[in-house]
Amino acid sequence: xxxxxELRDLGKQQKxxxxxxxxxxxxxxxxxxxxxxxxxxxxxASLYISFTKYNLIQPPSFNGxxxxxxxxxxxxxxxxxxxxxxxxxxxVPLQLVFAxxxxxxxxxxxxxxxxxxxIFYLPxxxxxxVAIAILWRQVFGTSGLFNQFLAMFGITGPGWISNPNxxxxxxxxxxxWTFGAPMLIFLAGLRQIPTLYYEAARVDGASxxxxxxxxxxxxxxxxxxxxxxxxxxxxxxxxxxxxxxxxGNGGPVDSTMFYTLYLYQKGFAQLDxxxxxxxxxxxxxxxxxxxxxNFYASRFWVFYDD
Amino acid sequence: MRLEEFMxxxxxxxxxxxxxxxxxxxxxxxxxxxxxxxxxxxWGSDSRTNATLxxxxxxxxANPNIKVQSEALPFDGYVEKLSTQFAANDAPDLIxxxxxxxxxxxxxxALLNLDKVDATKLDPGTTQAANIDGQQVGFATGLASGVVxxxxxxxxxxxxxxxxxxxxxxxxxxAISNEISEKSGDxxxxxxxxGMDGFTFANYVRQRGHDLYAPDGTVTAQPxxxxxxxxxxxxxxxxxxxxxxxxxxxxxGLPPEQSGSATNVAAMGFWASAQFTAVARASGQDxxxxxxxxxxxxxxxxxMSIGSSQYWVASSRTRHPDETQALLNFLLNxxxxxxxxxLVRGTPSNSDVRDAITPELAEGDATAVQYLSxxxxxxxxxxxxxxxxxxxxxxxxRFIAEYLFGxxxxxxxxxxxxxxxxxxxxx
Numbered sequence: 001x002x003x004x005x006e007l008r009d010l011g012k013q014q015k016x017x018x019x020x021x022x023x024x025x026x027x028x029x030x031x032x033x034x035x036x037x038x039x040x041x042x043x044x045a046s047l048y049i050s051f052t053k054y055n056l057i058q059p060p061s062f063n064g065x066x067x068x069x070x071x072x073x074x075x076x077x078x079x080x081x082x083x084x085x086x087x088x089x090x091x092v093p094l095q096l097v098f099a100x101x102x103x104x105x106x107x108x109x110x111x112x113x114x115x116x117x118x119i120f121y122l123p124x125x126x127x128x129x130v131a132i133a134i135l136w137r138q139v140f141g142t143s144g145l146f147n148q149f150l151a152m153f154g155i156t157g158p159g160w161i162s163n164p165n166x167x168x169x170x171x172x173x174x175x176x177w178t179f180g181a182p183m184l185i186f187l188a189g190l191r192q193i194p195t196l197y198y199e200a201a202r203v204d205g206a207s208x209x210x211x212x213x214x215x216x217x218x219x220x221x222x223x224x225x226x227x228x229x230x231x232x233x234x235x236x237x238x239x240x241x242x243x244x245x246x247x248g249n250g251g252p253v254d255s256t257m258f259y260t261l262y263l264y265q266k267g268f269a270q271l272d273x274x275x276x277x278x279x280x281x282x283x284x285x286x287x288x289x290x291x292x293x294n295f296y297a298s299r300f301w302v303f304y305d306d
Numbered sequence: 307m308r309l310e311e312f313m314x315x316x317x318x319x320x321x322x323x324x325x326x327x328x329x330x331x332x333x334x335x336x337x338x339x340x341x342x343x344x345x346x347x348x349w350g351s352d353s354r355t356n357a358t359l360x361x362x363x364x365x366x367x368a369n370p371n372i373k374v375q376s377e378a379l380p381f382d383g384y385v386e387k388l389s390t391q392f393a394a395n396d397a398p399d400l401i402x403x404x405x406x407x408x409x410x411x412x413x414x415x416a417l418l419n420l421d422k423v424d425a426t427k428l429d430p431g432t433t434q435a436a437n438i439d440g441q442q443v444g445f446a447t448g449l450a451s452g453v454v455x456x457x458x459x460x461x462x463x464x465x466x467x468x469x470x471x472x473x474x475x476x477x478x479x480x481a482i483s484n485e486i487s488e489k490s491g492d493x494x495x496x497x498x499x500x501g502m503d504g505f506t507f508a509n510y511v512r513q514r515g516h517d518l519y520a521p522d523g524t525v526t527a528q529p530x531x532x533x534x535x536x537x538x539x540x541x542x543x544x545x546x547x548x549x550x551x552x553x554x555x556x557x558x559g560l561p562p563e564q565s566g567s568a569t570n571v572a573a574m575g576f577w578a579s580a581q582f583t584a585v586a587r588a589s590g591q592d593x594x595x596x597x598x599x600x601x602x603x604x605x606x607x608x609x610m611s612i613g614s615s616q617y618w619v620a621s622s623r624t625r626h627p628d629e630t631q632a633l634l635n636f637l638l639n640x641x642x643x644x645x646x647x648x649l650v651r652g653t654p655s656n657s658d659v660r661d662a663i664t665p666e667l668a669e670g671d672a673t674a675v676q677y678l679s680x681x682x683x684x685x686x687x688x689x690x691x692x693x694x695x696x697x698x699x700x701x702x703x704r705f706i707a708e709y710l711f712g713x714x715x716x717x718x719x720x721x722x723x724x725x726x727x728x729x730x731x732x733x
Contacts, residue, residue, distance in 0.1 A: 010622065052465035055410070055414060056389040056390065056392055056393040057389065057392050057393070057410070057411055057414030057415075057416045058414040058415065137559075141556060142552055144554055149667070158552065158555060159552035159553065159555075161556075162551075162552040162553070162554075162555040162556045163711070164553050164707070164711050165711075174733070222659060247382075247558070247559035248382055248383070249700055249703075249704075251555060251703070251704065251707070252551070252552075252555045252711070253704055253707045253708050253711060253713060254704060254709050264386075268383075268385070268389060268390065269385060269386055270697060270730070271389055271410065271696075273393075
């Protein structure tokens with residue numbers, strides 16, 4: 001019996017026992033209040049504000065679809081979309097491949113696995129923090145650690161973060177470096193694959209390469225799919241790294257101007273909250289579309305072994 | 307479960323106790339009627355914060371019924387946080403506001419008419435600038451102007467004479483910068499990169515007879531004005547007189563104390579006069595304030611104005627308009643407060659305070675005050691930056707970088723910049 005069926009039966013047994021339900025709702029209350037007060041209501045408010053002209057100081061005034069129409073003729077928004085898509089489409093696959101490789105290496109039952117696992121997970125704990133983003137600025141500055149390293153070989157590196165041609169790459173690198181969470185999920189997924197399959201394959205004389213492509217990878221597709229969906233959604237919403245590394249302005253020359261950063265600047269620095277709210281709903285649609293495509297495409301490549 | 311069922315499920319006793327608590331809370335303000343608490347907010351260096359806290363202590367001692375809650379915030383995210391507080395109807399009572407946002411907040415009806423503050427001794431130019439339709443929406447926290455901070459130690463080391471700042475032109479500026487770089491050791495530049503300070507750039511456009519923002523808020527700058535400045539920035543970089551845009555964009559993110567001027571790697575830099583002391587102190591070398599250069603053929607006409615460092619404004623929704631204005635009046639007009647504040651927000655606007663503190667100033671501060679009072683006779687009138695001008699600095703930095711990194715021609719960058727400024731100003 002699957003876990004979900006067990007839960008369903010548990011629910012049936014408890015039906016009618018209102019007292020227990022009340023207690024459950026009481027315990028749920030803090031979360032429920034948060035969901036309604038901090039997520040649902042603000043979302044509805046932002047939907048309304050997206051149809052208004054609102055500068056945070058005067059009350060909002062209704063202006064119909066103006067904000068949404070403006071989005072189509074805003075070159076900085078087009079640039080922000082280009083930057084964000086580049087970031088998502090490059091950093092997510094890179095990070096997942098890297099996480100999978102590390103997970104495969106760690107899955108060999110080596111000694112001190114727990115220690116290595118922790119060490120490799122460490123960047124994920126730190127990576128989204130402000131401190132690491134500041135460190136990144138120091139490492140990749142014109143006279144930063146990385147250029148000092150290059151100078152030992154007689155190479156004069158550019159100002160990686162202050163040059164519009166390389167600034168986004170440093171943020172992508174920062175994202176790939178935080179591969180810990182998908183790595184742990186891959187590791188758990190690898191452990192789920194029955195060793196029976198490998199034993200049978202070895203008996204039949206399959207090479208380790210064949211084992212990887214015919215057993216490991218297909219068995220892992222649900223996990224890859226899960227990681228992919230999570231990482232794409234997360235990457236579209238990335239904000240902190242670009243905000244700190246660029247000093248809050250998405251520079252140089254808007255080369256690190258993520259969608260979320262531009263939204264923030266429009267809403268809070270330029271006091272154009274109506275437009276920013278419309279942008280926020282634009283992002284909802286984009287992420288929704290990506291996720292829907294992902295789920296649709298998953299039928300063709302994700303293999304469920306049950 | 308529906309909501310009313312849930313309410314029934316809650317113990318009656320808990321509900322009663324909670325209601326009693328709420329009514330007690332409602333009573334509290336009435337009981338403390340005589341005690342008033344004001345919230346004051348500003349951004350700035352530690353020295354500004356410490357001096358302000360000392361001045362506020364004097365005010366609290368003189369007004370035992372008023373308590374002042376101070377918040378010193380970082381400049382990054384300052385306006386963002388403030389506008390959110392206004393939207394949430396939770397604005398502080400007294401606020402230090404960047405000049406570029408005063409008109410916007412005032413037009414939204416967010417600012418209190420400060421008619422109870424004694425303005426008789428305050429600087430008339432900045433006071434008049436913040437009088438919108440008869441409403442006095444703000445007072446200058448202190449006076450400031452643009453300045454070129456020149457490092458005489460570096461000039462001397464390179465064997466280059468300081469220019470006469472009453473007659474020098476931008477051509478002189480470029481030539482001197484290149485000469486200093488050439489005659490100095492590795493890593494020393496004649497000037498900071500020109501892509502850093504939008505306010506100097508705005509003044510350059512003004513010298514050419516147009517305005518990034520005219521007093522009525524319109525953008526009259528021509529593409530040639532902007533392209534000329536961009537090309538000068540390129541010429542000075544090509545000539546070795548300044549570092550490139552990469553270094554410039556790194557220095558922009560740093561506090562003044564870590565800039566090229568303050569770390570003695572750039573012999574000249576564009577600043578606000580209120581920053582002179584901080585830069586000079588961090589440098590430790592012999593620093594001299596110079597006027598900005600003029601256009602060729604118009605020597606001695608830098609078109610500089612003496613404006614406000616920032617403005618003090620008050621929320622129109624304050625529950626204590628009288629006490630808030632009393633505090634502002636004290637900070638602006640009280641000599642003892644002035645002796646604590648000194649130049650932390652520029653030269654005092656009140657002439658009596660200015661005269662009283664001048665003998666007590668440290669050398670760098672005295673130099674800055676002297677510079678401003680010399681400039682007074684040649685200064686052009688100041689005005690409040692119009693609504694929407696808050697984007698000027700960021701827009702300037704972005705488009706000059708577009709040009710310097712070779713992504714746009716000077717003309718295209720200038721045209722696009724004007725288009726964005728016009729949209730921002732609602733034209």
